[in-house]
Every structure is written in structure tokens, then in C-alpha cells.
Amino acid sequence: MAEKCCSSNIEVKPIENSCCTSTVKSEKSSCCSENKNSGNNSISTLDGENSSGCSSSNSKKESEEETSCCSSKEQAPINTFTNSISSVENVTYRVNGMDCSSCAVTIEKGLSRLKDIIEVKVNFSSGKMQVVASNTNALIPIETEIQKLGYSANPITQNKKLKTYNIEGMDCGSCAKSIENHLNTLPSVKNVSVNFSTGKMKIEHDSSVDDIISEVSKIGYKASLLAKKHSNQSLQKPRKEFNLVIFSGVLIAFGFVGSLINIFPMLSTILYAIAIVMSGYKPAKSAFYAIKSRSLDMNVLMSAAAIGAALIGEWLEGATVVWLFAVGTYLQNKSIERTRDSIRNLMDLAPPEAWVKIGTEIIKKPVEEINVGETIVVKPGEKIPLDGVIILGETSINQAPITGESIPVDKTIDDSVYAGTINEHGSIDIKVTKLVEDTTISKIINLVEEAQEQKAPTEAFVDKFASIYTPIVFILALGIMVLPPLLGFGTWGEWFYKGLELLVVACPCALVISTPVAIVSAIGNAAKNGVLIKGGTFLEKAGTITAIAFDKTGTLTEGKPKVTEIKSVNGSEEELLSIAFTLEEYSTHPIASAIVDYANRNGIKRYNGDSFKNIVGKGVQATIQDEIYYAGNPKLFEMLPISLADIKKHVQELQTKGKSVVIIGTQNKVIGIIAVSDTIRETSASALQNLIQNGVKQTVMLTGDNEGTAKLISSEANVNRYFAELLPEDKVDAIKKLQNEGHKVAMVGDGINDAPALATADLGIAMGGAGTDTAMETADIVLMADNLEKLPHTMKLSKKALRIIKQNIWFSIFIKVVALVLIFPGYLTLWMAVLSDTGAALIVILNSIRLLKFKE
Incomplete structure (x- = not known):
């Protein structure tokens, strides 16, 4: 150490x-x-x-x-x-996308040029990077710079000063920016990042937690430290805020009625003023701190509009502005909470306590206190609290919360089980293999949260556009208030009112919300269906894919040889299997294992054998009832003094179909033939057919098998095209060939053996993530189940997300343009301007959260 x-x-x-x-x-x-x-x-x-x-x-x-x-x-x-x-900062990152050691050198050179970076060391084999910097701020641009180089990185070392808070009350991305700007003015804060979509703030500070909470409350928001043991409790929205909105609305209604019957006109003005104070206090307070931290958020614009309306005597307009803004904000917050619940629901999957077996006693303990190696007992109908291996009992497990599979999976002794899955039938004893923070469900939650916090290219572009648009329109509004009346075009009151309208229209809330809410909703939906999408970037890429390449073994096929044909030449089929069982029982070859498994499943009894001998590259032999028997490939029997003329044609037919042939016999006769082959997964053909129906133009198989086998498998799997007899490095060339043909290519593999091809493809998809930590860490998208069943849903979901993002962006821009056009003829009122902004934001959110309910 x-x-x-x-x-x-x-x-x-x-x-x-x-x-x-x-x-x-x-x-x-x-x-x-x-x-x-x-x-x-x-x-x-x-x-x-x-x-x-x-x-x-x-x-x-x-x-x-x-x-x-x-x-x-x-x-x-x-x-x-x-x-x-x-003081030196030393942080370790996980780097994704490297396909050779030269990539590591490229990253080292690229990051070493950054200011205050002392040393960068990248290990290609482990996929880790260690960065030593002279201060914390020097680490901020690391992830962005790595993306520029064509890779991605996530820190994997904990910073004790970095804390995560839940933030309540944010209405859009500009609120998040205001909180960041305000906290950055504090000397105790080193860096801060607020994510509107997830409602979380990550901040590195030297001050106390109470100080940070107090500072956030000054701006008009509520912060609470995110603690592990409380992380699965949903946040409760205060009812008081809604009651104020309702009461201020009643005051406006009474004031409006009073103005119509013209009894004591001053009373109406007083009621409007009270309504402005009640509904406008929070945004006005937030606006004060936003201005103080040099931010132009929606609170500043709305507050300015309300105060301006009151100054020119438009009390009803001012009251309506703040009331509509408060109502819109409340509805937006309630809607956005639904997207954040997609993660909280995942957190609630695993129970907080477990029954632990200690000797003859069974004691209930919190999962945080249970160590690796302890035995827990799970009864029928209960959720499994921790990852582990079954050591007693057998049952069926509903793994849908992890893998998305609808059919329960049978489990027995030595089978792995995952926290959050449901024990359907028998009582089982489980030996714990992972602590609560290391379980598969915990990793899924962490990966999904990280994914939702990463900005997609579209989101980054919209944020940049909004940061330029808002100040320009704000300055334009000030100009309209002052210049036309100075030049003699109309009255001060007329142009001041138009300027206030322009201030409201300057708020790009709907536009800023258009992308992140859709991405968070889509990633949450995917996680519920057993698919991990590592970020908005990969979600967007998945929607543009036109060709998908599949590794054959273990992806399209089971990856485990099975007996597919038995032909007896001399004697019965049962006798043939008994001899084969006896010969192959002690062999570790996959083909031998397939024959033994088949015999066991069919209740075949073996003979007593001895003098077992392995014949390298050809087969095995043993003595049964004083006679030597052989099991092996045709090369073995060509060495023996017997004729293969009767079976030669059949053997060749089986080999042409891509099957491995095992001949059973003695030195005097052939007893029979057993054919073994890797079989297509039940879901592969239907999954590929669904992909083609949903716009994927090419489905391609990559395999090291010969041409004949590749042709057979490709026809069974509904593959458009195949590349045969490939070495691992040849798969990279096949991916590049598809890219050169103009395709956006996704590669589906196991995340380990196919790493170079996964890295070369535009999108890397790993399968079977529930049992492979490496797959969860390296791929862009992970299918948690060990089949392709959820791949079509993933592609359809990403395309749907892209459509909704485009709809949101164009709708937001259209509303702004219409509002701007209607200002100058005088058709737009101030309350209509507010309604167009908050209403558009609400419509965009509701349109986005449709992705949470999207089904196959």
C-alpha cells in the first residue's frame, strides 16, 4: 500500500x-x-x-x-x-473505446497538454487511467477532452469531499445554471454540477452540509443530502406551495369580479398586489440571487415582467403572469417527477433487510450489515436481497427486474441469483457473493444515473443555443422599451409593455427541456426492460443505425454444443448412447460434455469401463466388457482396420451442415454416429426479423466457421449477409467494410472477445450483462439478458426518442416564433406570453414522458 x-x-x-x-x-x-x-x-x-x-x-x-x-x-x-x-489530486478513470495500446498513448499525450495536469498514465489492458493534477479544477475538463479524442471516461475513485444532493423546485435547465453560478461564488465550493433532468447536484466543498442547504434555499430551492440508506425514498413535494397557488388564483378571480361590477376599484388592485406577492415571492427571491450570480434565468425574466406590469398600472396582467407561471411550474415539477421515479423504482427493487442463517438460528438483518460468505434464506414469493449462489433448494426466479425476461428461470444448487429478482416457488439458501453496494442492481442504478447525467450532442447544442438566445432577446427587449419612444414612435407605456412581452418570450424553457427529459425517460424505460444505455449520445446513435453485425458463437447461437442427430448402424440407439456415455464421461471436451448431458437428460445408463485413454486431436478409447471401444472423429477411424464406406456419405452431409460428427465403434465395426452442433437461440431469428421490420437495412453475421456452416446458420437466423472464416482481427475489417458502404454500424458481441470490433463499430452492444461485469463496463449498450430478445425494443425506443426530441425542438421554436410575430401587431398579451412559455414547456414534458410507457 x-x-x-x-x-x-x-x-x-x-x-x-x-x-x-x-x-x-x-x-x-x-x-x-x-x-x-x-x-x-x-x-x-x-x-x-x-x-x-x-x-x-x-x-x-x-x-x-x-x-x-x-x-x-x-x-x-x-x-x-x-x-x-x-495539494495534489489523484483520480482514476475507466476509459471506454480503446482498441489498442496506441490509443492509450494518444490519450496520454492529449491530456498531458492540459493546464495543471502533472501526469497521465493509461493502461490499455485494464482500461484504466490515472491522472495526477495540481488542483481539483484541472480535472474538470478531463472527460470533455477525452471525448474530443474519440473515447469516453468516467471517474472510478471516490472523492470524499464530493457530495450528492437532491434538489427540489427546479423548473428548467436555467434554474440549474443559477444554482451553479450562485454556489460558485462561495469560497468553500471548489466545483459544482447541477443536473435538472435527474434533480441532483454534485458538489465538492469544504463547508458543512447545512451551509450548502442554506445557500440553496436562499435561491429559492430545497436541497437535501443524498444518503445511501434513504436513497430509495421518494421525495415528497410540499403541499403548502400548491395551496398558495390556489389561494392567489382565488384572489385574482375576486379582484377581476370586483373590477367588473366597479365597486371600490382600489380593492381589486390590492387583491392583485397580494396575489403577485404570494405567487411571485419564490421566483422573485430566486431572481435576486440569479442576478447576483450573473445569470439570466426564467425567474429573472418573469419577475421583471410582473414588476414592470405593476409599474405601468397593469395589475391584472402582472398578477396573471405570476399566477400562470406558478401553476405552470407546479405542473412541470409534478410531470418531471415521473421521469425521476424511473430510477427510484429501480432502487426499491431490492429489499432493505434479509433473513440470515447463523448456525441453527435465522435472524433478520439490514442488507448493509451482511458480509460476503454469509448464508441468507429466501422464502417463496420474496424478493432476493443480495447477489449470491444457491447452496440449498431449487426454485424458479422471475428475473424480469434485471434482464427484462418475462418467463421465470429455473434455478438449482450452484446457480447464480441477483438482488431484486423474485423467488417464485421453493425456499432457497443463498451464499452471498457481493456486498449491497456491489450487487448487479446497484451497478445498474449507478450506470443509469450516470447515463442520465451525461449530455447528448443535441442537448449540448440546445443549451449553447439557449445561452446565446436569452441574453440577445433580453437586450433586444430593453432596446424596444427605450429606443422607439425616444425616436418618437409611439408612447413609453406601449413600448414598455411590448418589451415586457419580449422578456417573457426570451425564456427558452421549453427548448431547453425538450431533449433531457426525453433522454431520461428513454433510458429509464430501457432500464426497466433489462437494457442499459450508457448515455444520451448512445441513445441518439442507436436511432441512426442502419446495419447490425452479430458475433455468431454465443450471440446468435447458444455457444454450447448440443446433440442434434443420432444414427445407429449396429445395435439399438440406447446401446449406442450407453457406450458413448461410458467413453465420454471422463472427457472435458465440449462435444463430450454435450453427449454426456444428453444421455443424463434421457435417463441412459452407462457401462462399467476401464483403461480410459485420450487420443489427442482424434477422440477417446476405453475397455468395456473386455473389448476396446472408440469414440472420435473420422480421422480416428481411418486409422483403424475397418471400412467407413457405409457411413461416409452421411458423415459428409452432416459436416456440410456445420455439425461435428462423433463415430462410435470398435476395431471391427462401426456401432453408430452422433452429430453435435451449436444451435441457434430460440429468440435470434424472431429478433432479427423484428429489426429488419423496424428499419435496420442489414443484419450481418461474423464467424470463424467455414463457408458451409456460415451459410447454414445465416439462413436459420434470418441474417441478410455473413462473413465467414474470420480471425478476431478480421472482424474489425468487416465492420470497416460496412462503414465504408455508408452504413452506421452496431456490433453485438459478448463484450470481451469481440472488444476490437465493438470499439470499431459506431455503437457497441454487449449481451448477457447480468453475469458479466466487464460487459457492463465496456459496452455502449448492454442487454442484461443472455439473448437478443430486447434488441428490437432498444432500437425502436431510440428511434422513438429521436422523433420526440425533434418534435419537442420544432414545437418549442414554432411557439417562440409565433409569440415574437404577434408581439408587434399588438395581438399578444403579457399573460398569453407567459402561457405560451409555461404551456409549451408542459406540453414538451408530457410529450417526453410518453417514452416511459413505450412498449414493444
Whole structure:
């Protein structure tokens, strides 16, 4: 384990136990002597018999005052970094998309040029990158820069100062920006990121949690620390806020009625003023802090419009503006909560407690207190609380929460089970294999949350557009208020009113919401159906795919050979299987295992055999009832003094169909033939047919098998095209060939063996993620089930999401254009402008959350 060496920021990796206890005067063995006279803290690595480092060269008394670290006899070389400050940030990232070691070099060179980055080390084999920076801010652009280089990265080391908060009350992305800007003005805050879609804030700060909550409340929002044990509790929206909205609406109604009957006109104005204060207090407070932090969010624009309306005597307009804004905001928040619930529902899947077997007793314990290796008991109908392996009992497990599979899976001793799945029938004892934070469901939740926080290209573009659009229209509104009346075109009141309308229209809320809510909804839907989409970028890519390449073995096929044909030549079929069972029982070859499994399933009894012998590359032999029997390929029997003329034609026919042939016989006769082959998955043909029906132009199979086998499998699997006799590196060339033909290509494989092809494709899809951590980490999209059943749903969902995003964007722009056009002829009123903004935002949200209910 690396230790910090005295006061310097150097990691020492000792070979033997070491500590900073002794004082050594020798220059050779010195470590970590401090230079008190010089501001230069540069460090050099000295390679000597006794590894020494960090000795200062500018002090005359260094040889007498050096402090020794690591007093053991033998030391490892010291890892040193040049820096000019006392604090160093060391963060490890998981890098996706690398397909060779040169990619690692590219990343190292690209990131080393960034300001305040001390060292970058990328390990291609493990897919990890270590970055050492002189300050935290230097790490902020890391992920963006890696994306520019064509890769993606996520930090995997915990920052103890980085905390996550739930934020309530945000109406759109500009609210998130206002919170960021305000908190960035605090000296104790190092960096902050607020995500409107997920309602979460990640912040690194030195102050207390209460201080952060207090600062957020000043801006008009509510923050609460996200704690693990409470993370599965849904947030309760305060009822008080809604009651105020209703009451202020009643006041406006009374004021309007009073103005119509013209009794005590001043009373109507007072009622409007009270309604403005009640509904407008929160946005006005938020607007104050937004202006203070130099933000132009919707609260600023709406508050300015309401105050301006009151100043020119349009009290009803002002009251209506803030009331409609409050109603729209409330409805938006209620709607957006539905998208956030998609993750909270996942969190509720695994029970918080489990029955633990301790000796003869069974005790209920919180899952956080259960360790790996302990035994838990799950009764019929209960949810499984932790990942593990069945050690007693057998049952059927409903794995739909993890894999999306609708049919329960039979499980027995030594089978793996996952937290959050449902035990349908028998009581089972499970040996825990993962802690609560490491379970498959926990990883799914973390990956989905990270995916929802990443901005898709469309979302990034819209945000940039909005950041330019809003200030331009704001300045234009101020110009319209002042310039026309100064130049003699109309009255001050007339143009001031038009300027207020333009302020409201300047709010791009619907446009900003158009993309992230759709993406969050789609990713949440996919997660419920057993598909992990790693971010909006990959969701958008999936919607543009025109060709999908599939690895054959284990993807289109089961990956496990099965007996497909039995032909008896001399004797009965049962006798043939009994002899084959006896011969193959002790072999570990996959073909032998297939024959043994078939015999066991069909209740075949084996004979007593001895003198078992493996014939390398050809088969096996054993003595049964004093006679030597053989099981092997045709090459083995060609060596024996018997004729294969009677079966040769049949053997060739089976081989042409891509089947492996096992001949059973003695030195004198052939007893029979058993054909074994890898079979197509039941779901493969229908899944590929659905893909073609939903707009995928090419389905392609990549295999190392011969032409004949490839042709047969491709016809069974409904594949348009195949590439046969491929080495692993040839699969990359096949992907590039498809890309050169103009296709956007997705590659489906197991996430490990097909890594180069997955990285080369426009979209990498891994299958069987429920049992493979590597697949969950490396691919862009992960099918949790070990079949292709959910792939068509994923492609349809992504296409639907793209359509909805486009609908939202064009609708938002259309509403803005119409509102802008109607301002100058005088057809647009202030309350209509507010309704067009909040109404459009609400319609966009409702349109987006349709993706939560989207089904196959």
C-alpha cells in the first residue's frame, strides 16, 4: 500500500514495511527533506543502490537536518511528480473505446497538454487511467477532452469531499445554471454540477452540509443530502406551495369580479398586489440571487415582467403572469417527477433487510450489515436481497427486474441469483457473493444515473443555443422599451409593455427541456426492460443505425454444443448412447460434455469401463466388457482396420451442415454416429426479423466457421449477409467494410472477445450483462439478458426518442416564433406570453414522458 512520505506529496511503495521514524545524515538514504529556504518544490528521482528522493539542494544544513522516511533496508523506487503546490489530486478513470495500446498513448499525450495536469498514465489492458493534477479544477475538463479524442471516461475513485444532493423546485435547465453560478461564488465550493433532468447536484466543498442547504434555499430551492440508506425514498413535494397557488388564483378571480361590477376599484388592485406577492415571492427571491450570480434565468425574466406590469398600472396582467407561471411550474415539477421515479423504482427493487442463517438460528438483518460468505434464506414469493449462489433448494426466479425476461428461470444448487429478482416457488439458501453496494442492481442504478447525467450532442447544442438566445432577446427587449419612444414612435407605456412581452418570450424553457427529459425517460424505460444505455449520445446513435453485425458463437447461437442427430448402424440407439456415455464421461471436451448431458437428460445408463485413454486431436478409447471401444472423429477411424464406406456419405452431409460428427465403434465395426452442433437461440431469428421490420437495412453475421456452416446458420437466423472464416482481427475489417458502404454500424458481441470490433463499430452492444461485469463496463449498450430478445425494443425506443426530441425542438421554436410575430401587431398579451412559455414547456414534458410507457 502506498504511503505519503513525510510532508511532501510523494507516494512511496515499500517492498518491506517502512515508516518515517529515523533521522539519517547520509545524503544517499535521505528522503523527504524539506527545503525551507526555497519556493521551488521540484522533485527529482535519484536512482541509486538505496533509492533516495526529495532531498533539497538549496539548504546548507541539509546533510544534518534531513528527515528519513522508510527506514527499512530495501525500498522500491519512489514515484515522484513535479509540482508547485502542497495539494495534489489523484483520480482514476475507466476509459471506454480503446482498441489498442496506441490509443492509450494518444490519450496520454492529449491530456498531458492540459493546464495543471502533472501526469497521465493509461493502461490499455485494464482500461484504466490515472491522472495526477495540481488542483481539483484541472480535472474538470478531463472527460470533455477525452471525448474530443474519440473515447469516453468516467471517474472510478471516490472523492470524499464530493457530495450528492437532491434538489427540489427546479423548473428548467436555467434554474440549474443559477444554482451553479450562485454556489460558485462561495469560497468553500471548489466545483459544482447541477443536473435538472435527474434533480441532483454534485458538489465538492469544504463547508458543512447545512451551509450548502442554506445557500440553496436562499435561491429559492430545497436541497437535501443524498444518503445511501434513504436513497430509495421518494421525495415528497410540499403541499403548502400548491395551496398558495390556489389561494392567489382565488384572489385574482375576486379582484377581476370586483373590477367588473366597479365597486371600490382600489380593492381589486390590492387583491392583485397580494396575489403577485404570494405567487411571485419564490421566483422573485430566486431572481435576486440569479442576478447576483450573473445569470439570466426564467425567474429573472418573469419577475421583471410582473414588476414592470405593476409599474405601468397593469395589475391584472402582472398578477396573471405570476399566477400562470406558478401553476405552470407546479405542473412541470409534478410531470418531471415521473421521469425521476424511473430510477427510484429501480432502487426499491431490492429489499432493505434479509433473513440470515447463523448456525441453527435465522435472524433478520439490514442488507448493509451482511458480509460476503454469509448464508441468507429466501422464502417463496420474496424478493432476493443480495447477489449470491444457491447452496440449498431449487426454485424458479422471475428475473424480469434485471434482464427484462418475462418467463421465470429455473434455478438449482450452484446457480447464480441477483438482488431484486423474485423467488417464485421453493425456499432457497443463498451464499452471498457481493456486498449491497456491489450487487448487479446497484451497478445498474449507478450506470443509469450516470447515463442520465451525461449530455447528448443535441442537448449540448440546445443549451449553447439557449445561452446565446436569452441574453440577445433580453437586450433586444430593453432596446424596444427605450429606443422607439425616444425616436418618437409611439408612447413609453406601449413600448414598455411590448418589451415586457419580449422578456417573457426570451425564456427558452421549453427548448431547453425538450431533449433531457426525453433522454431520461428513454433510458429509464430501457432500464426497466433489462437494457442499459450508457448515455444520451448512445441513445441518439442507436436511432441512426442502419446495419447490425452479430458475433455468431454465443450471440446468435447458444455457444454450447448440443446433440442434434443420432444414427445407429449396429445395435439399438440406447446401446449406442450407453457406450458413448461410458467413453465420454471422463472427457472435458465440449462435444463430450454435450453427449454426456444428453444421455443424463434421457435417463441412459452407462457401462462399467476401464483403461480410459485420450487420443489427442482424434477422440477417446476405453475397455468395456473386455473389448476396446472408440469414440472420435473420422480421422480416428481411418486409422483403424475397418471400412467407413457405409457411413461416409452421411458423415459428409452432416459436416456440410456445420455439425461435428462423433463415430462410435470398435476395431471391427462401426456401432453408430452422433452429430453435435451449436444451435441457434430460440429468440435470434424472431429478433432479427423484428429489426429488419423496424428499419435496420442489414443484419450481418461474423464467424470463424467455414463457408458451409456460415451459410447454414445465416439462413436459420434470418441474417441478410455473413462473413465467414474470420480471425478476431478480421472482424474489425468487416465492420470497416460496412462503414465504408455508408452504413452506421452496431456490433453485438459478448463484450470481451469481440472488444476490437465493438470499439470499431459506431455503437457497441454487449449481451448477457447480468453475469458479466466487464460487459457492463465496456459496452455502449448492454442487454442484461443472455439473448437478443430486447434488441428490437432498444432500437425502436431510440428511434422513438429521436422523433420526440425533434418534435419537442420544432414545437418549442414554432411557439417562440409565433409569440415574437404577434408581439408587434399588438395581438399578444403579457399573460398569453407567459402561457405560451409555461404551456409549451408542459406540453414538451408530457410529450417526453410518453417514452416511459413505450412498449414493444
